[in-house]
Amino acid sequence: MEETNWNYFDSDLTELILSHLPIPSIIRSSLVCKSWQSIITSSSFNTRVLTRKRPWFFLYGQNNVFLKNNQVFAFDPESDEWIKLPVSASLLSKDLFTGSNGFCFTITPENFSFKPVLSDSWSQTSPLRFSRCNPLLGVYDVPDKRSKLPRFIVAGGASFIGNLVDLGDRLAVEIYNPNQDFWELCPPLPANFWPGNSSQWLCSALFKRKFYVFGIYSFFVSSFDLEKRFWTSVQTLRPPGTLFSYLISLHDRLILAGLCNIIGSSPSFVLWKIDEETLEFSEMEIMPQELLTCLFDSSDEDDKFASLKCVGFGNLIYVFNEEHHKHYPACVCEMSNYSGKCRWRRLPSLPLPVNKFHKIVSFCSNVYLDVFRNN
Numbered sequence: 001m002e003e004t005n006w007n008y009f010d011s012d013l014t015e016l017i018l019s020h021l022p023i024p025s026i027i028r029s030s031l032v033c034k035s036w037q038s039i040i041t042s043s044s045f046n047t048r049v050l051t052r053k054r055p056w057f058f059l060y061g062q063n064n065v066f067l068k069n070n071q072v073f074a075f076d077p078e079s080d081e082w083i084k085l086p087v088s089a090s091l092l093s094k095d096l097f098t099g100s101n102g103f104c105f106t107i108t109p110e111n112f113s114f115k116p117v118l119s120d121s122w123s124q125t126s127p128l129r130f131s132r133c134n135p136l137l138g139v140y141d142v143p144d145k146r147s148k149l150p151r152f153i154v155a156g157g158a159s160f161i162g163n164l165v166d167l168g169d170r171l172a173v174e175i176y177n178p179n180q181d182f183w184e185l186c187p188p189l190p191a192n193f194w195p196g197n198s199s200q201w202l203c204s205a206l207f208k209r210k211f212y213v214f215g216i217y218s219f220f221v222s223s224f225d226l227e228k229r230f231w232t233s234v235q236t237l238r239p240p241g242t243l244f245s246y247l248i249s250l251h252d253r254l255i256l257a258g259l260c261n262i263i264g265s266s267p268s269f270v271l272w273k274i275d276e277e278t279l280e281f282s283e284m285e286i287m288p289q290e291l292l293t294c295l296f297d298s299s300d301e302d303d304k305f306a307s308l309k310c311v312g313f314g315n316l317i318y319v320f321n322e323e324h325h326k327h328y329p330a331c332v333c334e335m336s337n338y339s340g341k342c343r344w345r346r347l348p349s350l351p352l353p354v355n356k357f358h359k360i361v362s363f364c365s366n367v368y369l370d371v372f373r374n375n
Helices: 011-019 023-029 034-040 043-052 289-294 369-374
Strands: 056-062 071-076 081-085 097-100 103-107 112-116 136-140 151-155 158-161 164-166 173-177 182-186 202-207 210-215 220-225 242-249 254-260 268-274 281-286 308-313 316-321 330-335 342-346 359-365
Touching: 011 023, 011 034, 011 043, 023 034, 023 369, 043 369, 056 316, 097 136, 097 359, 103 151, 136 202, 136 210, 151 210, 202 242, 210 242, 242 308, 254 308, 254 316, 268 289, 281 342, 289 342, 308 359, 316 359
Parallel strands: none
Antiparallel strands: 056 071, 056 359, 071 081, 097 103, 103 112, 136 151, 151 173, 158 164, 173 182, 202 210, 210 220, 242 254, 254 268, 268 281, 308 316, 316 330, 330 342
């Protein structure tokens, strides 16, 4: 068989073919020859890949006793495989870690730091006015030629006085302006969120220039207008029979995903579409029962569903069990951008060995090729 001479292909055609590969394969392909490397490192190729690829699902496992047992996993939906990422020294030395829409964050009493996902280069901002643990975090873009960095919004969480937690100020909201390295103090979270104001009890979603805050168990919801800087009145968003739920922002819709237990039927995991104007809900999809069953042991107790977590981005919603004994099984729902139809499937198992963690940080994010090139 004659060898293929790739030089015969037009560069545009080569770029198109390479863009269909999973991101790990693209990185390996950049080492094949100089012409491919030139294509893959171009800004036009990076833009093409970003618009084509689906976001990755990240699991950061933290062990509070032995930092060496921390592990990082990323799921690439294009190749349908988990990738065990190296645990950098910077991650081992940091705590109060979270992630949102392309960035990772750490917050300590002394500083607020961020970095792009998969990068090991941290940037530090000026201190928050109210340094806090387990806050809600959002990332959004503002048209501004002076800076390519987005804005960060930090809401809620328990604040620090020195190295101690201050229970008296839980509702502060701040927005970071990268041009001035300045934290703007905004109207605080509505008082309804005070009893359980951290990311353990609340979730957030950015949708159409609004930052939504939702009580996972309280079902309270309010949105913050990022341009006019005000909170809407608090409402209750709870479909009948819902035990707990998560509010998720996808490309073109606001989704409520949660466990529903109606008397006379088996527990089910349901997706509802939310009207952002009226907050009315309409049922979209129910997870196949066999998928829900595979997330748990048959011997689990009645509260087994309490370890169920949910994150989403783009057109993907991931549901997983954060208990160690099952090695964190997960499934995904992929929504069509055109028909709105859903396709459920189970994710492959995490690559062994999987350590025991005291905390799981999970989020979805786009992955940028320039991060690989700069590492």
